[in-house]
Amino acid sequence: MTLELVDLSVGPGGTQPLFPPLNLRVRAGEVATLMGPSGIGKSTLLSAIGGHLEHGFTVSGQVRLNGRDMLVLPAEARRIGLMFQDAVLFPHLSVGDNLSFGLARNVRGRVARRAAVEQALEQAGLSGLYERDPATLSGGQKARAALMRTLLADPEALLLDEPFSKLDAELRAEIRSFAFAHVRARQIPALMVTHDPDDARAANGQTIILGSEGDPPQAK
Numbered sequence: 001m002t003l004e005l006v007d008l009s010v011g012p013g014g015t016q017p018l019f020p021p022l023n024l025r026v027r028a029g030e031v032a033t034l035m036g037p038s039g040i041g042k043s044t045l046l047s048a049i050g051g052h053l054e055h056g057f058t059v060s061g062q063v064r065l066n067g068r069d070m071l072v073l074p075a076e077a078r079r080i081g082l083m084f085q086d087a088v089l090f091p092h093l094s095v096g097d098n099l100s101f102g103l104a105r106n107v108r109g110r111v112a113r114r115a116a117v118e119q120a121l122e123q124a125g126l127s128g129l130y131e132r133d134p135a136t137l138s139g140g141q142k143a144r145a146a147l148m149r150t151l152l153a154d155p156e157a158l159l160l161d162e163p164f165s166k167l168d169a170e171l172r173a174e175i176r177s178f179a180f181a182h183v184r185a186r187q188i189p190a191l192m193v194t195h196d197p198d199d200a201r202a203a204n205g206q207t208i209i210l211g212s213e214g215d216p217p218q219a220k
């Protein structure tokens with residue numbers, strides 16, 4: 001699986017794009033890192049790729065996943081998973097029901113769905129916590145559960161928007177390697193926005209600096 005961005009640019013409609021057209025090819029199992037000054041448009045770019053661009057923004061160029069053009073598809077048809085720093089578990093659902101919510105629709109039947117969630121909980125080191133109230137989980141457990149919920153949808157690419165920035169240093173390293181290990185095991189391409197050079201080093205893929213050609217970020 002490969003994620004390709006071809007001359008991709010994004011901007012508020014009717015004005016200059018936020019950054020020069022971007023060309024990028026992220027290979028299967030690679031975590032590519034996207035860095036750049038605040039306000040340059042990193043999160044907006046991820047939203048365009050995932051299909052969650054806010055009203056009023058326009059996108060030009062192409063997003064190709066396994067050769068298929070994504071920009072013509074609605075977000076739910078793109079099979080692109082998103083993990084961001086404020087990813088929270090739904091407070092009114094148990095931990096297991098949170099994961100079940102993410103589970104791909106093609107897993108049918110109560111028993112099969114329960115088994116898939118139990119297996120995911122085990123992979124995330126959360127065995128036995130199906131019925132738990134998410135509020136009672138530790139920060140690391142919550143982060144692993146949120147990532148598992150995203151992965152259970154069986155995405156063909158993963159977008160990470162500063163997903164570790166609210167975790168302390170030790171947890172950050174743990175959750176980071178957990179996330180990257182899953183990207184490698186599933187052989188999906190991943191694109192991560194971060195301000196932390198340690199994240200980029202750990203990702204060990206390409207690093208793209210938006211706005212590195214001297215273009216000033218747009219005024220906020």
Ligand SMILES: Nc1ncnc2c1ncn2[C@@H]1O[C@H](COP(=O)(O)OP(=O)(O)OP(=O)(O)O)[C@@H](O)[C@H]1O
Nearest residue numbers: 018037038039040041042043044045054218219220
């Ligand atoms: N809903 C919105 N309406 C209008 N402008 C917006 C909206 N969301 C973002 N912007 C503007 O678009 C530009 C890009 O924002 P974006 O959040 O993508 O930047 P970023 O590079 O991810 O920044 P940071 O590193 O601070 O998260 C900024 O100038 C921002 O003010």
